[in-house]
Amino acid sequence: MSQISNSCIDSIRQIISQAQTNAARAINQERVLMYWEIGRHIVEEEQNGKERADYGTFLLKNLATALEKDFGSGFSFRQLNFCRQFYITFPIMNALRSQLNWTQYRLLIRIDDSDKRTYYIEETCNNNWSARQLERQINSQLYERLLLSNEKEKVLAVAKKEAQPENPREIIKDPMVLEFLGLKPQASYYEKDLENALITNMQSFLLELGNGFSFVARQKRIQLEDDAYFIDLVFYNRLLRCFVLIEIKTHKLTHQDLGQLLMYVNYYDRTEKQADENPTIGIILCADKNNTMVEFALPKHNTNILASKYQLYLPKKDQLEKEFKKIVQDKLA
Template structure:
């Protein structure tokens, strides 16, 4: 009996998997449209009520009771309130994205600032974030952290693909949030421990690094005459079109650390970088840093050596607001 080729079977599997994925997306989009239509009808009915506020409460309560009898607990008062909010927030149906499901829209409805909400919509669609990944990015204050070193218009333009990042500061965050490692902030760690934890959680670390990163190597050995050196982590960024070297320091950053990273960047620029690629970027991921020391330790117009403080917990809004104030005062 003639055997079926593996490539043929694999092609059939891909067709089935793709069809299943398309079906799930179609169902999710229809669900989103259903909630939008429910919200529209509620808003229009409320506007016809004589006393809008009182009538709205009466309407949702009674509508929920009737719908739950027919369709179950998925149409509670709270769910109907969300439908109303959904329509009021996205009142033009053409603005709804087929890539987003209802769980993601519920997360987006919590965001009051329109620019911030737009940013997360664009990035979710660009990167195919799941609802869980979107929630993590919102909770880690990704948008606010990018604004610490960028203009709002530039951040939104890159997210909307209206512009390409021109500088590493446009996509690299400071601080970087590594709460997904599950390490206790108050404990002391060896650099090897932190590196191993990052490797074990590489998918989430790539999400934190940002758009366009791919992992290349860890403990990359380079030989300078008789002396071997080891670069902690090597990445490549397709948007910036360059190598990105990351050194991990679990202590407060020193000028010697910056000198070491500068040597690694120089090596990559002279031996690994292709003629059509951009200069190598070096990032020191450190437990703490003195920004003034970093400024004076590096050339005045440096753009390729960055120091990013890591933290092992989700940032508080108040902390980022203080950072904003510092930047405004210094500018």
């Protein structure tokens, strides 16, 4: 008896895997539509009984009691309340995205700001974020951090693919949040420790870096006459169409650090960059920085050398709001 070929086995495996994926996607879509329809019926029933202030709670409790007898705990008072909010937040069925599952929609309906919610919807679909990745981006306040150095309209246009990023600041955050490394903010460690942790958690680091990044090299050696230098991390960004060099400094940023990175950027521009590519970008990840020093240490119209402060914990909302208000005031001054 002849043996079946490996290529045939691989093809059948692919067919089964694709069918399972399609089935799971179809089930998810039906689940989302089911919850939307439940929400619609609840809201319409509430509106008919709106003369009673407590009618909504009364309705959900009684409905949950009836449904749980037949269908189990998946239709609890809490779940039905999510259905109600789901319909209120997304009242048009055709606006629902097939790429999003119910867990992701539950995260999204908690966002009151419609622009912010739109941003996370677009980016989740663009990048195929899982529910866990979406939750992490919301908790790290990705949207707010991008607004610290960008106009809201530009951030949304890039997310909706109505515009391509023209400036590195449009996709590179300051601060960068590295809570996924599991390092304690108060602990002392070497730059090599942070670099090793980033390499170990590369998938999470790429998520934090943002759209279009791919890893190229670590400790990239460059030789200048008799001297050897090593660039900590090298990436390429397909949206900006350029190399991105990252240097890690676990101390407060100095002008010497900026000079070193500028040398690396110049080297890449003159020896590695192709004619059809954009100028190389350099980013210093630092523990702290003096923004005024950075401004005066770099050329007046610099767009290619960026200093981004890293933090090893999720940012506090009031902290970002304070920074954002300060930037707005500086622009109006």
